[in-house]
Amino acid sequence: MGGIRRRCTAMRKAVSRDTIEATIVYMKGHLQEKITRDQLAALAGLTPEHYSRVFKKYTGRSPFEYMMGLRVERALELLQRSPIKVKEVARRVGIDDPYYFSRMFKRMTGAAPSDRKGKQAIGQTP
Incomplete structure (x- = not known):
């Protein structure tokens, strides 16, 4: 048994x-x-x-924390690789409020989305 x-x-x-x-x-x-x-x-x-x-x-x-992590990862990719505005990045990752997006992004990465715009991810080589 x-x-x-x-x-x-x-x-x-x-x-x-x-x-x-x-x-x-x-x-x-x-x-x-x-x-x-x-x-x-x-x-x-x-x-x-x-x-x-x-x-x-x-x-x-x-599940919420995991989903936000996925959204922030995708947002970081978009910020580094495309010329779109932070507001549009937020929308593309499913967050309608750019201020909420900025707060969550900063909480999870330690930097504001605008600070990451166009920059290489930490640990990446150009």
């Missing part, structure tokens, strides 16, 4: 990991959209609360 229980636990872990990875792929493909935890949980076939617990277990961050 213990062997069956271990196999079921292993299967649940595999399903949960695959489920979380699928929602991360979805997040990456839909950065411009407003995505809620409820939407991601429904996509995963889990309750919102259970989804958040499982997501944090596998990533170390809440």
Whole structure:
């Protein structure tokens, strides 16, 4: 009986990991959209609360924190590689309020978006 229980636990872990990875792929493909935890949980076939617990277990961050991290990474790429304004960068990563975007960007990177405009990422060589 213990062997069956271990196999079921292993299967649940595999399903949960695959489920979380699928929602991360979805997040990456839909950065411009407003995505809620409820939407991601429904996509995963889990309750919102259970989804958040499982997501944090596998990533170390809440779904919101993870999504903001993806948005800031993409914003950094856009700021470094394109001549568009910060307001447009915010819109392209799914944040309508450029002031909110600037605060989140600075909180996560330590620099304002305008400070990163056109600059190489730290650790990159030209």
